[in-house]
Amino acid sequence: MTKFDIAVYELIKLIPSGMVTTYQEVALRLGNRAYRAVGTSLSKNPYAPKVPCHRVVKSDGRVGGYGGLKESEKKIEMLRNEGREIEDGRIKDFERRLYKFGN
DNA sequence: CGCTTGACACCGT
DNA sequence: AACGGTGCCAAGC
Secondary structure: OHHHHHHHHHHHHHOOOOOOOEEHHHHHHHOOHHHHHHHHHHHOOOOOOOOOOEEEOOOOOOOOEEOOOOHHHHHHHHHOOOOOOOOEEEOOHHHHHHEEOOO
């Protein structure tokens, strides 16, 4: 557990239910381009579901990994339960559902 | 230290 | 559109 991890978790807790954001958005909000590092931190997320890491997806609208796996139906189902429609691993109307952190 | 590994992103074929 | 290579940054060993 590092400061970086904490920072990531704190940001992700701000994502409203039903919204999603990207690894890139999180990294940019932290002031760098550590999107890979963001994913690494989430893969170790000890606070699910307090930290809704399932709401963090790839910048192209694809769902991405969850639970330490590259692919996860679990993540998709959770997003569907929040109202997102997902087709073939990709969120429909992704751009419109994207939550951006103000700086 | 230096090298490798990711729940990623971007660019050129 | 699909692939592969390269860049990015924190962690682990």
